[in-house]
Amino acid sequence: MRSDILRPSLKPCPFCGSEAFFNADHRSVKVQCSHEDCEAETGSWYPLTQKGYDIAASNWNKREVPQYLNKVKVIHLGSALQGIADQFPDVISVRQQKALYVAAKLLWDREGIDDADILS
Numbered sequence: 091m092r093s094d095i096l097r098p099s100l101k102p103c104p105f106c107g108s109e110a111f112f113n114a115d116h117r118s119v120k121v122q123c124s125h126e127d128c129e130a131e132t133g134s135w136y137p138l139t140q141k142g143y144d145i146a147a148s149n150w151n152k153r154e155v156p157q158y159l160n161k162v163k164v165i166h167l168g169s170a171l172q173g174i175a176d177q178f179p180d181v182i183s184v185r186q187q188k189a190l191y192v193a194a195k196l197l198w199d200r201e202g203i204d205d206a207d208i209l210s
């Protein structure tokens with residue numbers, strides 16, 4: 091890592107909320123998620139220059155989860171996914187049904203929402 095490059099701050103991973111970091115080799119850099127099971131990263135490698143770091147950070151930070159998806163909306167969205175999975179088993183496949191349940195749980199887990207929040 092070149093010592094004269096300022097590393098811009100990075101927003102958390104938009105998919106799992108984990109910290110992001112600059113992954114640099116001897117000639118280029120990209121931003122990726124620190125969670126070992128999450129493969130989120132900037133699509134490209136960028137030049138190992140200040141401008142390269144700035145663009146990589148800017149592109150990564152644009153993918154932040156929108157603020158309008160607040161806790162109440164996440165609860166409703168998760169409930170809607172579960173509702174679809176429950177109500178339309180003959181329209182969707184078993185795999186799709188399971189995926190909807192997993193998506194609902196992922197949303198709730200990420201926001202720290204537990205059963206008490208959902209029932210109230």
Ligand SMILES: [Zn+2]
Nearest residue numbers: 103106123128
């Ligand atoms: Zn991630």
